[in-house]
Amino acid sequence: MKSDNSHPPRDSTEWDTPDLCPFCGTALRDGGAGFMEHIETADTCRERFGAWLENISGDMGSTWTG
Numbered sequence: 001m002k003s004d005n006s007h008p009p010r011d012s013t014e015w016d017t018p019d020l021c022p023f024c025g026t027a028l029r030d031g032g033a034g035f036m037e038h039i040e041t042a043d044t045c046r047e048r049f050g051a052w053l054e055n056i057s058g059d060m061g062s063t064w065t066g
Contacts, residue, residue: 023048 018031021038023045028034039046 021045 019028019034020026021028021035021042024042026038026042026045028038039049
């Protein structure tokens with residue numbers, strides 16, 4: 001597991017592995033509901049996910065459902 005202050009490098013294959021949290025590298029039970037369960041208890045990942053959503057919200061429009 002990565003430290004709370006790190007995330008995969010831009011060219012890391014971890015971004016392409018939905019069964020790992022892209023923010024901390026923790027193994028998830030799956031990349032959908034498992035990720036959502038993970039961020040309910042992982043404060044740093046939840047904050048980073050929220051920041052990511054803010055950054056892409058204008059790109060996705062109102063129809064993106066995740």
